[in-house]
Amino acid sequence: MADRWFGEPARGGFEQRIELRGRLWAGQSAYQRVEILDTVPFGRALVLDGAIQTTEADEFCYHELLVHVPMLAHPRPRRVLVIGGGDGGCLRHVLLHDVERAIQVEIDELVLRACREWLPTLADGAFADVRASLVVGDGVAFLRDADEPFDVILVDSTDPVGPAAELISEAFFQLAAAALSANGILAIQSGSPLLMADELRLAAARIGSVFPIAATYLGHVPAYPGVLWSYTIGSKQVDPREPRRPAPPGTRYYTAELHRAAFALPAYLQALGSGRFDPAVVAPLRG
């Protein structure tokens, strides 16, 4: 194999690389290049347009924070919408909760097929759950036509370039707010606070302009560039920092104490979730 190491393009002179056992599969959809890699540290990985999306070994770090924090902050989430998340890991974690219905809208059928074949443990049968529905289509269009309210909307998207660019627009957050019930919660993955500070600042500011309550929380996802990762919540009424029920059994990352702690941002990153974020504070990491 010519290229034994995988890494996203360096950002501001910072690069993270992962050793490969092999490149298992690649394809091109109308939206993006889809690859399945076999990595030494993390097992199999899904890569879209050269950016790592999830891996077998550390998907729990990402999915448990993206899913369980808003799900457990909500007093009673019955109807849940997942936008993106074609690997099925997000849906699987949603279905660990006592929901009535979980709808997933993924734009790229090739991602769904590649993950079904190469990363079956990520969904682990979630798409076959009687409570789950899969829509292959555009999440923005789906939201525009949605006529029943959701309690929680999760955006498990690629970084906001290419097919996902619209998913951090103010128009999208307004559609999401309109599709949420009176105490509804939106949660998005909002990228690396160190390496994608501009995108995070934009997303947090826009969520803060649409929702009465907005907050960014942090965790780590070892396979993602810079390891430290952010999630941002928009909430209509509910304080997202407080879990209201015990977690589903068997969590490997999430704990109730960690839920609260994840919102305690370091001083230099505190303005991120408030719309007052000054990108100059992370300028050293942005070259």
Added chain:
Amino acid sequence: MADRWFGEPARGGFEQRIELRGRLWAGQSAYQRVEILDTVPFGRALVLDGAIQTTEADEFCYHELLVHVPMLAHPRPRRVLVIGGGDGGCLRHVLLHDVERAIQVEIDELVLRACREWLPTLADGAFADVRASLVVGDGVAFLRDADEPFDVILVDSTDPVGPAAELISEAFFQLAAAALSANGILAIQSGSPLLMADELRLAAARIGSVFPIAATYLGHVPAYPGVLWSYTIGSKQVDPREPRRPAPPGTRYYTAELHRAAFALPAYLQALGSGRFDPAVVAPLRG
């Protein structure tokens, strides 16, 4: 410049690299190879035996957690000992507190000289403070002969190979405990929980066998491999998780809320600080 990127050797198929503007200086002491690099993302960096120790841009992430957490958990730290920390950043942060005396014991005079010349903002005059004393010598020997008790001992060492190997031995922790006052606190940097799990497990288990209270806490240091970083405290009486005074003004990482939150470990890393840590849980990251 032949090699435009710096990285520590890959661990378990994981590698982090930093772009260089230049290599400013290098020397060899009796203990280690000492280098000063000029990096694109972090400004100047101190590198010992190929391992990055601190940088101008992110030293505050490391020093504020290593220093302020034990200093603010202690009810009244008057006498403080720093072992290692030749760049002076640790001492500088100690002197932000109302201490009577801060003694630093650094084994390698070449590190002191290199940092004085190339990284003067790290110490920022701390060595000239009337409360500070610098001893060039072996921290273990110093502790063995110490006859006045310390309230806080901070170990700001290289990873526990080479000159620092003895600094995670049970014998060392026993010496430290003997040199601490009745409510004294020891804090060490205990490496990457993802990439150096064996060393962390050893250090945490040994501290737990010597001190009545032991706890590991986490933060991020962007220039360090894997970004996520651990610190471990041994305490004779005091709960290290609770700050007892306001922080010195001007902190950029530390907040009182973050102090408490840093001890909330993800479930899969929880056994780290308790001596019950099973390295198998992070096996995917260890190749």
